[in-house]
Amino acid sequence: LIVGSDTLVDLHNWYKIDELLNLCEVATFLRPGERCLDAIAEKVNVPEEHRKRLLKNVIEAHLVEISSTEIRMRIAEGLGIRYLVPPEVEMYIYEHGLYRG
Numbered sequence: 001l002i003v004g005s006d007t008l009v010d011l012h013n014w015y016k017i018d019e020l021l022n023l024c025e026v027a028t029f030l031r032p033g034e035r036c037l038d039a040i041a042e043k044v045n046v047p048e049e050h051r052k053r054l055l056k057n058v059i060e061a062h063l064v065e066i067s068s069t070e071i072r073m074r075i076a077e078g079l080g081i082r083y084l085v086p087p088e089v090e091m092y093i094y095e096h097g098l099y100r101g
Helices: 017-023 037-043 048-056 068-076 087-095
Strands: 002-004 027-029
Touching: 017 048, 037 048
Parallel strands: 002 027
Antiparallel strands: none
């Protein structure tokens, strides 16, 4: 599962999060403007065994200011998402009519 750091600190609110964390590895990409892992780590509110795993998979990479919310909004408004997602993902979304308003 790949999430942004904004989602990482909200995982404790997810339904059956313990089950999900037992089923998969979570990779977290820092959001633009976030560079301090310590500040994020303080906000991660899950059991300690999960917390350690989550924090070891935080990735600092070239950051692109785009969010899944924006992608869904663009699709609902009939706007393109080319270059925002891989071509295969774009094709799947359109073939299955996802996120249409």
